[in-house]
Each structure stands twice: as C-alpha cells, then as structure tokens.
Amino acid sequence: MASPLDQFIIKPIATFGQIGDSPIALTNSGLHMIGIVGFIVGAMLMSTRQAALVPDRWQAVAETLYEFVANMLRDATGKDGMRFFPLVFSLFLFVLVANLLGMVPGAFTVTSHIIVTFALAALVIGTVVIYGFVKHGFRFLGLFVPSGVPVWLLPFITVIEIISFLSRPISLSLRLFANMLAGHIALKVFAGFIVSLLAAAGAASILAPLPLLMTIAMVAFEIFVAGLQAYVFTVLTCIYLNDALHPGH
Amino acid sequence: MDPVTLAASADAYKFLGAGLACIGMGLAAIGVGNIFGNYLSGALRNPSAADGQFARAFIGAALAEGLGIFCLVVALVLLFG
Numbered sequence: 001m002a003s004p005l006d007q008f009i010i011k012p013i014a015t016f017g018q019i020g021d022s023p024i025a026l027t028n029s030g031l032h033m034i035g036i037v038g039f040i041v042g043a044m045l046m047s048t049r050q051a052a053l054v055p056d057r058w059q060a061v062a063e064t065l066y067e068f069v070a071n072m073l074r075d076a077t078g079k080d081g082m083r084f085f086p087l088v089f090s091l092f093l094f095v096l097v098a099n100l101l102g103m104v105p106g107a108f109t110v111t112s113h114i115i116v117t118f119a120l121a122a123l124v125i126g127t128v129v130i131y132g133f134v135k136h137g138f139r140f141l142g143l144f145v146p147s148g149v150p151v152w153l154l155p156f157i158t159v160i161e162i163i164s165f166l167s168r169p170i171s172l173s174l175r176l177f178a179n180m181l182a183g184h185i186a187l188k189v190f191a192g193f194i195v196s197l198l199a200a201a202g203a204a205s206i207l208a209p210l211p212l213l214m215t216i217a218m219v220a221f222e223i224f225v226a227g228l229q230a231y232v233f234t235v236l237t238c239i240y241l242n243d244a245l246h247p248g249h
Numbered sequence: 250m251d252p253v254t255l256a257a258s259a260d261a262y263k264f265l266g267a268g269l270a271c272i273g274m275g276l277a278a279i280g281v282g283n284i285f286g287n288y289l290s291g292a293l294r295n296p297s298a299a300d301g302q303f304a305r306a307f308i309g310a311a312l313a314e315g316l317g318i319f320c321l322v323v324a325l326v327l328l329f330g
Contacts, residue, residue: 005329075304171315178318232311235304 004188008112008181029116032108036097065093069234076238077245084241087127091120092234095176099226102180103219112180114173121173124237132244143247172236179229183222190215263327270324277317284309 012025047058055063069089073081095111102109110116132140144161145154193211197204255261288306292299 072304171312171319174318174322175311175315178321182318182321228307232307235308236311239308 004185004192007109007184007188010113028108029110029113032098032101032110033116036094036101036110040093040097065089072235073238073241076235077242081238081241081245084127087123088234088237088241091124091237092230095120095233096227096230099180099230100223102184103223103226109180109184111176112184114177117177118169118173120176120233121169124172124240125169128240128244131241132247135244136247140244140247143243168240172233172240176229176233179225183218183225187215187218187222190218267324267327270320270327273320273323274317277313277320280313280316281310284313 010027010029012023012027013031015023015025017024043058044062047062051059066089069092070082070085073085073088077084098110101107102112132143136142144158144165146157146161149157190211194208194215197208197211284306288299288302291302
C-alpha cells in the first residue's frame with residue numbers, strides 16, 4: 001500500500017533542460033499553480049464582465065469575496081491600507097483556491113509544500129520591511145521599541161520584539177503548510193484503515209464502514225480548515241501590513 | 250528490530266523525542282480550547298459584541314495553534330529528517 005506521504009511527491013511532467021544538477025521542468029505542482037491562477041483570473045473576469053447594478057449569481061460571489069477581504073483589510077489597517085488590497089486579495093484567493101483544490105481527490109495540494117508557503121510569507125514580510133523603510137525611514141525601527149515601558153525593561157522588550165518579528169515569516173508559512181500537511185496525512189491514514197480492514201477479510205471487514213464514515217467527516221472538516229487557514233493567513237497579512245503603515249506603538 | 254538493539258540505538262531517542270514533542274501539541278490544544286471557550290462564554294453574555302471580536306478570537310487561536318505546529322514539525326523532523 002502507498003505511504004500516506006506519497007501524495008506530496010513532486011513529479012516532473014515535461015523537462016526542458018538542466019541548470020547544473022537541477023532539471024528545468026514543469027512539475028505537477030507548477031501545473032496546479034498555473035491552473036489555480038488561470039481559474040481565479042478566468043472566474044473573476046467572467047463574473048464581472050457583464051457587471052450590472054443588480055448582480056447575478058456569479059457577480060454576487062465575486063462581490064462577496066471582494067467585500068470580505070476589503071473589510072478585513074480596512075478593519076486592520078484603516079483607509080490608507082487599501083493600497084495593499086491587490087496584494088492581499090491575490091494572496092487570499094490563491095491560498096483559498098489552492099487549499100480547496102487540494103481537497104479534490106487525486107489533485108495535488110500546492111500549499112502542502114513549505115517552499116510555496118514560505119515564498120508567500122516572504123513576499124508579505126518583504127513588503128512590510130521594504131514599504132516600512134521607504135515610507136518611515138529609520139522611524140520604522142520604532143516598531144521594536146514600544147512606548148510606555150519602564151527604561152530598565154526596554155532592552156528585554158526590544159529583544160523580544162525583534163525575535164517575534166523575525167519569527168513571523170516562519171510561523172506564517174509553517175502554520176499553513178503544517179495544517180495542510182497534517183490534514184492530508186490524517187485523511188490518507190484513515191482511508192488506509194478501510195483498505196487494511198477489507199484486506200484482513202473475515203469478521204474484521206464488517207468494521208470497514210467505520211473508518212469510511214470517519215473519512216467523510218474528516219473531508220468536511222478539512223474543507224472547513226482550508227477556508228479557515230486562507231482566512232487566518234490573510235488576517236495575519238493585514239496585521240503585519242498595519243505595522244508597516246503605522247509602526248508606532 | 251528487537252527491543253534490545255532498538256533501545257541501544259539512536260532511533261530510540263528519536264522516537265522518545267517525537268513522543269515528548271507531542272505533549273506540546275496537547276498543551277497548544279488546551280490554549281486553543283481556552284480561547285474559544287472564553288470567546289463563547291463572552292459571546293453568550295453579550296451576543297451583540299460577539300461579531301466584532303470574531304476575528305480576534307481566530308487570530309489568537311492561530312497564534313496558539315502555531316506553537317503546537319512547531320511541536321508537530323519537531324516531531325516530524327525527528328521521525329523523518
């Protein structure tokens with residue numbers, strides 16, 4: 001029986017050449033990412049092509065998503081944060097569609113690879129650092145020195161703030177990656193129980209529907225987690241962007 | 250592998266470490282349960298203020314859960330790394 005980790009193997013589909021030892025290839029991961037971006041762009045263009053004052057169903061879906069993310073960003077960063085809306089909306093849709101596509105049986109889960117989620121998190125933190133320094137110059141470093149703290153406590157607080165800032169890209173990427181990884185492994189392990197119970201034949205195979213029911217319940221839970229993690233990723237992105245916009249404590 | 254050779258090998262300590270890391274995941278579960286429990290009890294006392302604090306409850310849960318996930322990663326690195 002295949003190991004529960006087999007679903008995360010990256011397979012090259014077409015190879016175009018080589019740089020050193022690494023092949024330049026279109027992999028199943030890359031193909032899924034192209035599909036995700038194509039789906040998002042296509043769905044958004046189609047649903048807003050014939051925009052009407054009274055929206056039809058598809059336009060209503062697109063508008064609901066837009067309003068959802070716009071409200072999230074406005075609540076966290078205020079009005080001037082809306083210049084980051086394209087970045088936040090793209091991140092939200094990419095993570096959401098990637099997570100949901102992973103729940104399609106046989107499909108590859110792009111966000112279950114830490115290099116993908118780390119690239120997204122590095123993009124967010126890179127934006128925060130670069131925008132913070134461009135907009136506020138060295139006042140951006142005031143982020144690490146909270147006001148209203150006793151002087152003798154200030155060095156410790158500053159060190160803690162710096163560590164917490166540096167761990168942000170790691171925790172942001174690990175959270176999404178580990179949730180997807182753990183959820184999909186658990187699904188495959190429970191699905192494996194069905195096969196092993198049936199293969200055991202005799203009295204034990206009567207019990208095979210039990211892990212099947214559990215797997216169905218877990219699929220529902222994983223779809224919920226897919227949406228939730230996309231939401232959490234986006235909310236934290238908004239909060240980190242708020243630090244770049246208003247670095248004072 | 251028979252128990253005696255397993256106990257003498259480095260693998261035994263890896264498995265012990267992975268098991269110990271799982272305690273941290275349980276503690277993170279207590280933290281997440283605490284957040285949602287308190288959020289619910291607050292929401293039931295004052296339902297009109299519940300929607301405004303919904304996002305904060307999830308941010309707190311995400312941060313608490315992240316620490317549990319660090320434990321999971323430690324366990325996975327010990328087992329497969």
